Amino acid sequence: MIVAERKSLEEIRRTIAPYERVLIVGCGTCATVCGAGGEREVALLHAGLRAMEARSGEGWHTFLEFTVKRQCDAEFLDALVDRVREVDAVLSLGCGIGVQAIAERFPTLPVLPGVNTSFMGMAKEWGVWDERCAACGDCRLAETAGICPITRCAKGILNGPCAGTKNGKCEANNEMDCAWVLIYQRLEKLHRLEDMRRYYPPRNFRVIPRPRRIVSKAEVAVGGNNG
Amino acid sequence: MQSFAIHNLENHHLARPKRAAEDHSLIPPCQAACPLHMDIREYVSLTAQGRVMEALQVIRSGNPFPSICAHVCAHPCENACRRAQVDKPVAIRALKRFAVEFGGDRMVECEAETTHDERVAVVGSGPAGLACAYYLRKLGYLVTVFEAHSQLGGMLRVGIPKYRLPREVLDTEVERLARMGVEIRTNARVVSLDLLFDMGYKAVFLTVGAHQGLRMGIDGEESPGVIDGATFLREVNLGLKPSLGERVAVVGGGNVAIDAARTAIRLGAREVNILYRRSRAEMPADDVEVEQALEEGVQFKFLVLPKKIRRQDGYLKVNCVRMELGEPDARGRRQPVAVEGSDFEMEFDTLVVAIGQAPQMPGGFGVRVGKGSTIVVDPVTLTTNRVGVFAGGDAVTGPATVVQALAAGRQAAGRIDDYLQHRYPKDAAESRETLVGDLRPETIEMIRRIGRIEPPALPPEARTADFTPIEMVYDWEAAVNEARRCLRCGAGAEILFQDKCASCLTCLRVCPYHVPYVDATGAVRIPADQCQACGVCVAECPARAIVLRRPYDRRQVAGELEHVLRSAAQTKPRPLVVGFCCQYGLFGTGSLSDLWREAGGSIWLVPVLCTANVEAHHILRAFEMGAEGVFIASCGEQCARENTEFWVRQRVEKARRVLSEIGLEPERIEVLVPSDHNGSTAAEQLDAFAQRIGTLYLASILMQEVRS
Incomplete structure (x- = not known):
């Protein structure tokens, strides 16, 4: 799941400044699950902005709110068609993908991000989210006992642990587990400790050509008898 | 149903x-x-x-x-x-x-208007008769209640002792009924139903009760000094003072037996024994009453059955046999069996037989009578074999409870209405499960x-x-x-908007009672029979897909808040302080309300069902509407739930963060607890808080003036 975090009210205030009527749009999928941009956060941001306007004494914005099922699919954005007619800008609480999807769907509408898209991760417990995947496009989890050193090691090294590990914690943050110690312990449980002895050649650090695209449909010619 | x-x-x-x-x-x-x-x-x-x-x-x-x-x-x-x-x-x-x-x-x-011409006769003025009269009158019929005794009430009057039901209570209800326009005829024993129809009544509700005491059927039961429970209680309740002597025994284990025993104590009997053929566990009498009877000195002789009564030298010699409990019967009650050769004799002045009662039907009624001389009726329509004659209460069920009789009376009123208006009796189905x-x-x-x-x-x-x-x-x-101990069964949370649910499992993680679960298909469920209606998941669900099942509960916090903000806007108190208070605890028991009155107009309380239902946006809404400070009075240890204060503080922290982002001091939001770590009371904490807000308010006004 994509994890995001609300931007500061000050930043949001600056970005919405030119627009009088602003529609706050939540996303009912990842942004809801990570507690950054679901219907509840939309309501909270709305209340916060209104309070800010009221207290500053110079409020002239009007806000509307709406939450769609998922911002990153154009079909779900059809629900916004009537609503965006009445506003000057959209403040999206979806991830960066959602912001762009709305921008693509409504070519003449200013779309502003209300959250910072932070990482891909999961809930550790209620209210705590941890990064788990860097989307590096070259998954090595089979060799590292299902624990990703790219995201969970501060250095992202493939042959750990480094000398900075101490009592199972990382030198960069002594509250953070050393990913390589975790990998060692889990390999031990899997009776595959010999995997620790192997040398893993460096990853391909060449810049990934962006934007990436995956085509899963086959190229087929329709109409002939296809051979 | x-x-x-x-x-x-x-x-x-x-x-x-x-x-x-x-x-x-x-x-x-x-x-x-x-x-x-x-x-x-x-x-x-x-x-x-x-x-x-x-x-x-x-x-x-x-x-x-x-x-x-x-x-x-x-x-x-x-x-x-x-x-x-x-x-x-x-x-x-x-x-x-x-x-x-x-x-x-x-x-x-209670008021009632006459909207129908038909007159209905109610024969008997026990709870069933009175209830039927009440509801028929409400429905607009002219009702006459016939009572054989001099006062209304039936068993309420002649059966239940005064120490349990003060007669002023009964009189109040009877007077209210009379003021509603119910015609009351006391000392009017009905002997023939034909006569009632001849008098112009279109329907009759028979509710003559079960006043005839059952007999044990043993030798010597006719002796002077042996009396049945119903008669004994009737005599006492009608103001007679039967002389009981010093030693009284009551046979039976039901409520009437307990009533009779406790009445005997009050009449001055020195020693009162209850003889019951089963043990305490099988006693049908109410536990609390048994307890109270014990406190009052009533003695219980369990597993004892009188076999023969002899009157000798002015005393009753009662020959008894000891019992033991055998196999359970069809109803699961263990049947007492006599122990061979365990006969013994006891000596009393009076023996009250309270082993049950049956209705006593005058022959002129012509209604079909079934088992235990109770009237046979259709269970849905309460009709007897005679057209226009309905029956209910103890006369139909045998001795039962007041509330059953009231229900029968209400049911009868509805069915008599159906009958008189030529309607097919509706079986009004309840839509809720x-x-x-x-x-x-x-x-x-x-x-x-x-x-x-x-x-x-x-x-x-x-x-x-x-x-x-x-x-x-x-x-x-x-x-x-x-x-507050009520668990509010069935009024808990539900995922109302399944399409909104993002399956984030927040509800599952925040529920203090471990109620929500993920079912085999991967859907999140909140089982209605387990939910304790605390509302934590409702306030935390990021998709706002969960609501409390009762509409009032859903809108309560926002509704009360808006009400308070509107009222405050009219009076323009300065500086305005808004407090969310647990309506059950601090506020409900009045410990904060006194303070609120003293604090003058500037503190406005929003009563909430539980402070865990207050969300951050409610707090911010108060600031938007001009509040200078907001507090939440948590009920702390008084709370009927665990962890409420944790959730209150979560919401407060969330609101404080926003507050500091918009340039207001986070300490404008405070949580009050009944007694904080310094030992100061909620009232003292509120006092300090109100002072702090006053200072902040003055400072902000000064700042504004400096700027301008």
């Missing part, structure tokens, strides 16, 4: 909104167990909030004579109460008594234990001198605390 049509018809004179269509709550076990189908959860909840007049309104909408039930109801609701699975059932009857007394039931005026099932052990584990508070009663030695009522009414605090 009977006569809900009446239940709704009954509402018209009370300003009580009809049950909204969006109410998804389930019928709780207490309500399902009540013959009158009273909305117990609702009035207990209102009592817990201190809204006692509204509680009484709910009670009156479902019960024609709440003050009577408040004293003598056998409370099948309490037997069904699921709180018993945690500690002890909620003291529902005592709470009803509180609502009746403190809500001013005495003042309630009934909650079934026990609490799971892991849920029970998490429910805070709060002991049941019994209403105060006179000490045993003060009771037995006369027939003074022995039970007193709760004080305000005890009632609120007792009512």
